[in-house]
Amino acid sequence: MITHFNRYANLVHGLGWLLEPLSRGIIGKSSVYITIPLFHSYGHALVHMAAYWSLRVIIAPDPRDIENIVNTIKEHRPFLIPTIPTQLMKIEKYKIGRVNSLFFSGSAPLPESVREAVMKDMGNPIGEGYGLTETAPVATLNPSAFSKITGFMSKEKRGLGVPVPDTDFRVVDTATGEDVPFGETGEIIIRGPQVMKGYWPDASGLTQDGWFHTGDLGYMDNEGFFYVTDRIKDMINVSGLKVYSTKVDDVIFRHQGVQMVVTIGVPDPEREGSERVVAIVRTKEEFSGKVSADEIINLCREKLAPYEVPKIVVFKNDLPMTVTGKLWKKELREEFKEILGKKA
Structure with missing residues (x-):
């Protein structure tokens, strides 16, 4: 069960936070190319973000039609292009060349080789983040990817980034539920204003004190950056x-x-x-x-x-x-x- 407040928190604490230094040049002046299905929480959130910042919206009729996506990028040069890794794997082979756009990848881990190939061809940074439908959906963002533009960080750092504002993360042992040390793998659990109220109809899925068990395995380094290593079931x-x-x-x-x-x-x-x-x-x-x-x-x-x-x-x-x-x-x-x- 996702509330209006969950969605609003996601807007303010998600891309609204990450790209805030650019807001004057973006609000009401830029465009976003939505290549994600709108029934997916990722695509749904992008529509909200576009309305929140008065962005011109370009929607891909078929997210699997990579040739059309590439042609649209070449023709319209959208400012923000959120994608998923499987799309970037295919987009890379078209050799689009330099475009003045910010790419973003979510929904699954982005392979390093794909990221490097896209950046080499287009010269663009690729932002990454992490989230789930139950977190409405954004839970972390990597502020370093756009550091040369936003000034958030002095250098780029790989990984899924840090928890967005007002969001708590823990990495716990799957057997004991105890926190694990930096660098050790455990289950990621999340608490924050964007986390769902529970699964319908019993409001189940959260601990008594509001923690959501993601089912994802990952770790945190000593700088507070998070990395997902696998789904528990995978x-x-x-x-x-x-x-x-x-x-x-x-x-x-x-x-x-x-x-x-x-x-x-x-x-x-x-x-x-x-x-x-x-x-x-x-x-x-x-x-x-x-x-x-x-x-x-x-x-x-x-x-x-x-x-x-x-x-x-x-x-x-x-x-x-x-x-x-x-x-x-x-x-x-x-x-x-x-x-x-x-x-x-």
């Missing part, structure tokens, strides 16, 4: 050892021929209770048929612990996506669970 268990799928993804993305990758865990038919790490890769068109599984595995061996290295690498052009543009891990898990089961 973490892979290899003989009792934890493998974070996003960590494996980040390594595989370093291969120049990889456009998309999704790492999943599927039950190991030879070890009850354990899982195998499976990487499903889509290559760039120009690398089709030119990248081998051994290349991917050897790259992972250089950067990852032995138990984190994928046991299986599969190349697949047609990766299932959700209606919000995220890679559909659940469907892939079911598909490869069945394949491995037949091989056992």
